[in-house]
Amino acid sequence: MTDQLQQQHGPWINPLRDPNDKRLPRIAGPSGMVIFGVTGDLARKKLLPAIYDLANRGLLPAGFPLVGYGRRDWDQSDFQDYVRKAVEAGARTEFRENVWHRLAEGMHFVTGNFDDDQAFDNLANKLEELDSERGSAGNWAFYLSVPPDFFSDVCHQLQRSGLAQAGPQQWRRVIVEKPFGHNQETATKLNELINSVFEEKSVFRIDHYLGKETVQNILALRFANQLFDPMWNSHYVDHVQITMAEDIGLGGRAGYYDGIGAARDVIQNHLIQLLALVAMEEPIDFTPEQLQAEKIKVLKATRAVEPLAKTTARGQYTSGWQGSEFAKGLREEEGFDPDSTTETYAACTLEINSRRWAGVPFYLRTGKRLGRRVTEIALVFKDAPHQPFPEGSRHAQGQNVVVIRVQPDEGMIMRFGSKVPGSAMEVRDVNMDFSYSEAFTEESPEAYERLILDALLDEASLFPTNEEVELSWQILDPILEFWAENGRPDEYPAGTWGPESADRMLSRFGRAWRRP
Incomplete structure (x- = not known):
């Protein structure tokens, strides 16, 4: 019945329940x-x-x-x-x-x-x-x-x-x-095609990363907690690292992947969207219009840092040990053109020209056949301006870090210094670790569940608009054009964390990539 x-x-x-109760x-x-x-x-x-x-x-x-x-x-x-x-x-x-x-x-x-x-x-x-x-x-x-x-x-x-x-x-x-086009020009044409049939408000562009609970938790972390807001800016943050690493190769996707590459496949959509959520200002509310407006402001202020020869890196994996298994190299993958210059690793340096983020580099990287499968956002903080501790007492301490783990082991880590027990004043790094699976009994819904339901409910908060897509390409296109005109990607062995050129990107300024 x-x-x-x-x-x-x-x-x-149930008429006894409040229809406005978001729980x-x-x-x-x-x-x-x-x-x-x-x-x-x-x-x-x-x-x-x-x-x-x-x-x-x-x-x-x-x-x-x-x-x-x-x-x-x-x-x-x-x-x-x-x-x-x-x-x-x-x-x-x-x-x-x-x-x-x-x-x-x-x-x-x-x-x-x-x-x-x-x-x-x-x-x-x-x-x-x-x-x-x-x-x-x-x-x-x-x-x-x-x-x-x-x-x-x-x-x-x-x-x-x-x-x-x-x-x-x-x-x-x-x-x-996705993919939403191959560059800004094709994305614009694609948007025009779709909008000639469907109004923009009826178009839902799927970026499954935005359906993940931990990505949505960025908004809760930032705007539900006064603890983080005062330090979420260039006065305290040294730089931001956004990583999506995979430990698998191309497998049966070689034919699809050739000509697309890591930057188009991941940076243009997933990582730039994560950047926008990390860097955006507080919206008036969480309606789609307000969220999208704040993300668009960030994307309009974002650009690649010059010179691209030193602020970007790309690579192709070669054979090597992936854990306990020996993995074959990219050019040995079935269906992949051995002369292709399509990258399986991509890294770039972006900057946001705003009062909050001026001077803070955002380092984005993605790759296949890397050390492990992980997606995370790490805010690395500046050192304290004055250290009253005795010389040598902080040799085991690094910079404070807030890490948002998107996958796997969803949660958050805060790294800070603490005194080592004993008579000496010795400071060492410790971690405060929050895990979704341990804190909540509810199992997180799969990203596509959330996004399909949102589309049926006309809830567009987690779907990029055509303007967001075109602005993302506007950020990435200069990098892709530079790579197309400058030879082959560097090589890196499977199971490592990318080419040496990616390490040099950060070491120029005394920084280093995190090894999750």
Whole structure:
């Protein structure tokens, strides 16, 4: 009976609870989703398990329809079998037959190419049918889990078939996966293409890093605690390091990765977005408009530090020991052009021309086949201006550091000096360690769960706008152009922390990269 009520009237809300209480789970209203590229790795490993987990947690409407679109000649049963295997392999929550059957009833597959008029007309008829059968009320999100080369065909067909146009009291939204262009020029053209079909407020650009709990905790850390605000500026911060390191190689992605590289794949979106969250001013509130406005101010003030020959570094991994295993080099990876200059390691120095951050370098780095898998933000503080301790008593102490661990082992570390027990005045570094898994009993939702639900709820706070995307490319383009004109990347052995040129970037000023 509850399912029928939800299907007819949307999700049930306890009238005794305050609807403004942000601690309550947010439940999507009547709606459905179409996934283009549903047979790809992203949909199989991330999207389909996330949709099941949302349903399992009661956050989707009871009649939620899920439609896959692709070239395979599948019927409903074939599609259900495919989704079930993906869910059983990748779901975060317990598999429950009753939840699965309710979700599977709304699953359908439409066969066709991205330029197939008849197939999109069939899709339009299917969605109209599901609106009546499943109570989706004409509200549809279109997930473009396809390479950007196909965006034009899909957007054109959505417009031609009338699928992009919502009726009265209805909505249509498009969710777009990265990469958002290849440079600023192509990003602008891509934005113009998408905005010619969907209004900007209906476009949700997925950056899955922004869906991680620890990334969102940057806002809580900064703006819920008076403890940090007075020292979050150039008076106290010496420099900031933002790292996303992977211990894996290209594997089967060599063909996709060649011509893109580490900077385009990670720095342009993930790391520059992390920089914006770390450096932004306090928003008036956490509405999408206010958050995006503050991030845009930071991005407009950010630029690469010259000379790029000394303030950037890039590399390609060679064979070496990755832990206890010997890893082959990039040029030995199947499908990778041995003459390619595409980097697997990228580092750059950025500066923010604002009162808060003037003079503080932001060092961004990412790479494959590095020492370990880790993503972190480290604020390294200046030394105290006066040290009254005896000479030699601080030989084991470094600079104070606040580290936000994004993954794995999500949490935060504060490093500071403390007296060593004993009769002598000896100061040594100690760590204060906060771990999400130890502090909270609740398990953090997977990033795609949060972002898919936000798109259905029209909550755009964690989605970059077209202006943010273009400004990010504006920051990165001069570096990419410089690299394109200046030879090959340096080499670094697998299992190390990158090329020597990256170490020289920081050692020029007496600094060094953290070794997480």
